[in-house]
Amino acid sequence: MSNNQQHLVNKVQAGDEYAFKKLFFYYYEILCNYAIKFTESEYLAEEIVQEVFANIWEKRCDWHPDNVKAWLFTTTHNKALDHVRHRQVREKNSSYVQSIYDSQEYESPEQSLQTKYFQEAAQQAIADLPPRCRDTYILHRQEGFSYSEIANIMGVSLKTVETQISRALKLLREQLKDYLPLLSLFMLLFL
Numbered sequence: 001m002s003n004n005q006q007h008l009v010n011k012v013q014a015g016d017e018y019a020f021k022k023l024f025f026y027y028y029e030i031l032c033n034y035a036i037k038f039t040e041s042e043y044l045a046e047e048i049v050q051e052v053f054a055n056i057w058e059k060r061c062d063w064h065p066d067n068v069k070a071w072l073f074t075t076t077h078n079k080a081l082d083h084v085r086h087r088q089v090r091e092k093n094s095s096y097v098q099s100i101y102d103s104q105e106y107e108s109p110e111q112s113l114q115t116k117y118f119q120e121a122a123q124q125a126i127a128d129l130p131p132r133c134r135d136t137y138i139l140h141r142q143e144g145f146s147y148s149e150i151a152n153i154m155g156v157s158l159k160t161v162e163t164q165i166s167r168a169l170k171l172l173r174e175q176l177k178d179y180l181p182l183l184s185l186f187m188l189l190f191l
Helices: 003-011 018-039 042-058 068-102 110-130 131-142 147-154 158-175 177-190
Strands: none
Touching: 003 018, 003 068, 018 042, 018 068, 042 068, 042 147, 110 131, 110 158, 131 147, 131 158, 147 158, 158 177
8 A cells, every 4th residue: 555545544544534535535436436337326326335435434443454445446346246136135025026916826806905905005004104214114124235234324323223123013013913914924025
């Protein structure tokens, strides 16, 4: 690592916001363009790069890269791939559930109508969750983020994320109790 890079890392580790901003603005656009190659989404690429830099700032005292550029690209690459994997899992689960709903083998017209009502009730129940609870639930259950990723994104503790998810599940079970048989399938697939 060059002396300039080492000096910049030392300043960031010491809490120098100017040095951190300098590092951020130097690499931000380059890393976003790199992340877009994996995510195919400008918004998601920006989120990933911002998360990388937020983690640096939060853990700056423990941040000791041998090569700043290589570390930033490797970390961005890994986070982008994590998001791609999460997206693939969501799509796979969505396709599976859709195939169950579309299959006439498994549902009579009455069951199909019940399923439709349940889907609408579930969507409404999620929409009715308290805002922070709803956001946490959606990030985890629908977007596929881990608890620690959600904590970083929302700027809260891991315990807060756990509490919000637990609260969301409790409220959803209460609101959807009339759909108990379908709720079991929904919980198995999505909760």
